[in-house]
Amino acid sequence: MLLGGIAAGMILFIVSVGLSVTMGLMGFVNLAHGGFAMLGGYAIVLAMKHWGLGFVTALAFGFLATAAASVVLERLLYARLYRATELDQVLFTIGLVFIMIASLTLRFGPENQPLTLPRALQGQIDLGFVQYRTYSLVLIVTGIAIVVALWLGFERTRLGAQIRAAVDNRRMAESLGINIARLFTITFALGSGMAALGGGLGAEFLGLDPQYALKYLVYFLIVVAVGGLGRVTGVFFAALLIGVLDFVLKKYLPQGGPMFIYAVTIVLLLWRPQGLFGGKAA
């Protein structure tokens, strides 16, 4: 029962974690993050359909293609706006989302792009005590693997330590000789790549059409705001919370579900403006 919600939470986590880290690092309000998830999803689904790539290869391709595209955008455009006002950042990224939506609509049409899962991932699996959808389990396992990998990367590598330092105190980190611009480019690329993975993995039940970038943006933002900026574990728990809550409410309270989530978010943010797991003032 809960597994569906947990699987949805995993998708939310995979997409949102990059947003949390980039926002925490640069304080950049990136409303186009959902757009990167959408672009990645398109790359993955279309690569499978037209080039006959396998699911896993297509995911890798989507990750790399989106990460590469995001580096170009970051160096050319985002970098100019790091010192700009929040409003300019909001306008710029909304504009970017519009451009993404319109280009995809022009090129591929407004309809949903269906994702065909490989045969091995379809159907049900017997867990001994209950039958369950194989794909949900795969998502959960993938999600946990990614959390563990990210956690290790964050806590145990030099890059991770640099990112944590920069999130906590950018000026101090800079004066210690950490190249923030380079760090940010790398993080941005990784974050967008992760979003692309999430877009591809989640296409099966979130759907994939040009409105994707705006439709789920509020959810991604809620996860980041509740989880805290630049906090991997915070985002993980927030994503699970929202995913499970959304799933359960859709089942038992189909009418008031979203309302409850918004209310919970407002209360949580008022109680802890830096997010449940955030440390520093936003």
Add this chain to the structure above:
Amino acid sequence: MSEYRGGAQARTALARRHRVRAWEPLPWIVALGFFFAFPKHLGFGTEVLVTILFALSLDLVLGYAGIVTLGHAAFFGVGAYTVGMLAKHGLWNEPLTSLALAGIVGAAVGLGSGLVLLRTRGLTLLMLTLCTMALLEEAGNLAHTWTGGFDGLDSLPIAPLLGRFEFSPLYPTTQYLYVLVVLFLCFVFVRTLVYSPFGQSLTGIRENILRMPAVGAPVPRRLAVCYTLSAGIAGIAGGIWAQANAYVNLGTLGLDRAATVLIMLALGGRGRLYGAFVGAIAYMVLSHFLSKIYPTAWQLGLGLLLVVIALFAHNGILGLGETVWRRLRVSRPLNMGAPQHRTPNPPL
């Protein structure tokens, strides 16, 4: 003595800023001229005027006080539903009083939410305004016995204005003039407000939120008052929109409307009194002609335009115009060796 003279100079400079300029009646003459020149397009004209009013209310919080909100449509929708529900359920349909009520309800919601939300800043504030609006939208959807749910309330029985002028959906002459007068009154109010010491302190808060408490300005109270006033005007805009169209729907509370008005203001130039006018007119005219023929290309063009504005023209169309104007004017005295004056953000 010299210090005193400096103060006097500053005082005259400030006083000069709010003097009515020779060209300021022009927009109103044009708006009246539109009434006689294009009697067939008054419906569209009314829509534009309402949008200007809504953008003006956003300008007060965003352009002057620097509060970045993604949920301003909350107040527009609350105002619209106030008028709509009162009329539909046969409680009250006299236009002027119900419009005043829409403003009061909008302001009350603004005060209530503002007192709580304005403690936060940055992403948290953005998300809180967004979630508050989404919450209201969902509430509107749930309470469908009152609000009509997703379909909204249509054919609202609005009583004739002042007991004589009918709101006719086919010939919206009453609506146009009514909205024009309300817009004018609200504009005079906002204009007086932003040039008052209160308005100047808002600009101060926008420019440096840390320094204003240091000079003794009660920042949280100023922001809350500004948010409330702006929400009241947005409520009036929503209420008048409901009266002019004789219907309300959930779209009045949606993210689309909130984002669109933000875009308009950025397009026209924020923190400028006439930015709302230029932005709303430019956006509405463009979308009116383009979005029906090429909806996708319109979205693409709008996206490009936003990126260009954010990167190169932070102050929108009016800001661009001002820069050009200043270059033209400054170039001559500059040759004569006069110092180059550059006042930051002179309001139009």
